[in-house]
Amino acid sequence: MTMRNLQVLLASRPSGFPTEADFRIVESPVAQPADGQVLVRNHWLSLDPYMRMRMNAAKSYAKRAELGEVMIGGTVGEVIASRSPQFRAGEFVTGSLGWQLYALSDGAALRKVDPAVAPLSHYLGVLGMPGVTAWMGLLDMARPEAGETVVVSAAAGAVGSVVGQLARMHGCRAVGIAGGAVKCAHVVQELGFHACVDYKAGRLREDLERAAPDGVDVDFENVGGEVLDTVLALTNPFARVTICGLVSQYNATAAYPVRNLGAVLVNRIRMQGFIVSDRLEVWPEALRQLAGWHAEGKLRYFESVAHGLENAPRAFIGMLRGENLGKQVVRLSEY
Amino acid sequence: MTMRNLQVLLASRPSGFPTEADFRIVESPVAQPADGQVLVRNHWLSLDPYMRMRMNAAKSYAKRAELGEVMIGGTVGEVIASRSPQFRAGEFVTGSLGWQLYALSDGAALRKVDPAVAPLSHYLGVLGMPGVTAWMGLLDMARPEAGETVVVSAAAGAVGSVVGQLARMHGCRAVGIAGGAVKCAHVVQELGFHACVDYKAGRLREDLERAAPDGVDVDFENVGGEVLDTVLALTNPFARVTICGLVSQYNATAAYPVRNLGAVLVNRIRMQGFIVSDRLEVWPEALRQLAGWHAEGKLRYFESVAHGLENAPRAFIGMLRGENLGKQVVRLSEY
Known part of the structure; x- marks a missing residue:
């Protein structure tokens, strides 16, 4: 394979509002899955306020992002190669695979989703x-x-x-x-x-x-x-x-x-x-109820969509300034 | 009866720390109990920080004290006349009968206490x-x-x-x-x-x-x-x-x-x-446990005692300034 990955790294810790200079976009080759792993092509990236806290050096409730590491973030994508018995190529999964086009995962924190039930991006929002x-x-x-x-x-x-x-x-x-x-x-x-x-x-x-x-x-x-x-x-x-x-x-x-x-x-x-x-045990019941209300049309859902991983930093900064309406996502592919 | 009551009234609403001028001490005749009422001679008065909030005009969690009314406060005393079937003269009771030597009560909020189990004043503190x-x-x-x-x-x-x-x-x-x-x-x-x-x-x-x-x-x-x-x-x-x-x-x-x-x-x-x-239903179990630990000597208890109702305002102000050690009480009688 000659696929190239694109990743957004944390380049510096912002003081006050982040700027685009706090991020660095790098290209790298896409690695092949080892035994037990899957390779996922991310179609959508979620941008959420909590990510701002993880950019700080101070302790917070979750592991902070380290300088030079891929930005943390929720994603939904497609398994394109699998060496895990739990996943097949062509299945769609949501997880936290970060600000990048491709990611390897052992699958433990991935959840399968069905694009026939709801648009894929909804699994980053009302159904996520x-x-x-x-x-x-x-x-x-x-x-x-x-x-x-x-x-x-x-x-x-x-x-x-x-x-x-x-x-x-x-x-x-x-x-x-x-x-x-x-x-x-x-x-x-x-x-x-x-x-x-x-x-x-x-x-x-x-x-x-x-x-x-x-x-x-x-x-x-x-x-x-x-x-x-x-x-x-x-x-x-x-x-x-x-x-x-x-x-x-x-x-x-x-x-x-x-x-x-x-x-x-x-x-x-x-x-x-x-x-x-903190309480993963309530997720299944919450998701079941949310999906029901969403399917019945009782729960409306709106998105602000940015296009292309390169535009993720700008969209993230805009979201922190309140420029989005509804859930801010980044479309990473033409899916 | 020719007994005279002594009462401490709220004279003015303090701004910042109260002063003795915010209180007024008045004498009045002691009324006789009506049918269903008891007359209590208060032996001890409790001074507590919450009273400061009730002196303000602003709403708080409890009814504020009104100007010219007797200051609110917990007491322990002795029934000296009873026209209630639930109480006999000579019984000891704790309740919230206010900054005064004598008070009438319908008994609904009075709790009988036993001076043989613990000193009377303890019912205003560790056992209250x-x-x-x-x-x-x-x-x-x-x-x-x-x-x-x-x-x-x-x-x-x-x-x-x-x-x-x-x-x-x-x-x-x-x-x-x-x-x-x-x-x-x-x-x-x-x-x-x-x-x-x-x-x-x-x-x-x-x-x-x-x-x-x-x-x-x-x-x-x-x-x-x-x-x-x-x-x-x-x-x-x-x-x-x-x-x-x-x-x-x-x-x-x-x-x-x-x-x-x-x-x-x-x-x-x-x-x-x-x-x-707010949760009177837990009081019996709490008091039962506290009395047990107190009797076993596991729960030590200390008091600062002021003497005489006339000195209640000064002791209250001192307590707000942190001059007391342990529970601040006022001894109202020679009991």
Whole structure:
């Protein structure tokens, strides 16, 4: 074989927002699978906010990316050569094979997916890690009851868009927070949230009070900083605050000073951080339910698509700046 | 009867630390019990940090004190006249009868106590609300496992002193935080904590790292502000942070800006605020266990005693400044 691999490496650790110079694109030959391995051609790459944290030197919840290594990332692709009894060439798999066109894997962390059930890229979104994240953080952890108000930040994003739709399906008032009028219109009109607050409009507190007139029972937090601080001030007794992400802080050179933590005591809040990969045992049930709702048309799904691995760094930086609508993916092939 | 009652009223809402001028002491005749009521002579009054929050106009977890009303507070005393079939004169009861020498009650919230089992004042501490608070927040909510490190602030206080002893009894490393060398020596030598950090020494972070070399698995938070922020930075994955009190904030005119909340995500922390009165159903079991350990001498208990209702305001202000060692009570009679 003379196939050439293309890879995006971490070239330097960003201070503040990453730039394209923090990434390096390299070509290399594609290796052949050893015994027990498969060779996968990646068709789609997922871009997610958590990747920003892994670019830092500081410890985080997952192994940090090392300089000169391939960027970590979720993928969906096709087995093109197999020396594993568990996979055949032509099967489609999703996993975390990184920012590259081809990857070897022992198959342990690959999950077979069916392009006849849903478009391949959906397995990186509503039928993959972001969907399970929404399901786990909302239904398994926060456990909203009908009639309660659920607020979710980054509401137009891959996770937030599912959170709000699940909240609405469970009889809750779904209130989104998103950046800009276009996203807010999308969140209400396309995703069916009851309300959406544009945090860029500069009236976050007032607008949120209007959007959640009965107070906040569940906060599904993707953003942190001022957004979290403001929502805390509007919580009801026994509110649940699920900390899924703090994307406003990932590029910040100084942490936002949170002043409303007293609400945790006054309202007996349960605040809990989580990582979807900590509890792999709930994934099958979450994926089963998500696939059902998706197939029934109850769970709508939108993507922002970048084209070509070379454009992944730019798309990633754009996503951190909130330029995407829905799940940000990179199309790596003409599949 | 010609008995005169003495009462401490809330005269004004303090800004910052209360002063004695925020209280007013009044005399009034003692009323006779109506049908179904008892008249109680209070022998001991409990002084607790939560009372400071109730002096504010802002909403908190409990009903605020109103200007001109008797200050709210836990008491233990003696039934001196009864028109209730449930109580006889001469019985001892604990309840929340306020900063006064005599009080009428319908008995619904009174609990009979036995001065032969423990000194009456202990029912305001280790065998009362503070003890149950420690038990509930630590054993029922944080659920530490043997070998874990438990940090508790206000470690020499009524709640903190019990928390650390319970942690040690459950095989944990018990680390206290307290103000001053005298308190820290007490916490280690008298209460048996493994270590105690003097936050007034000005090296909180370094000293805490030394006292908790394996990181923090459970934080039982009584203080908040800088203490909480520092402990957050030292948490281990899956730490539990139980927010019982935020006494550093009760008198603050501006909230402390917490900067290490990112640890909640990175370490998948469960942070939960609680009020001991929310779950009255666990009190009997908690009191049963506490009384057993107390009787066996496993649970040591210390008090700071003020004498006379007139001195309650000064003792309360002193407690907020951390001048007490152990549970702060006021002796109201010669009993």
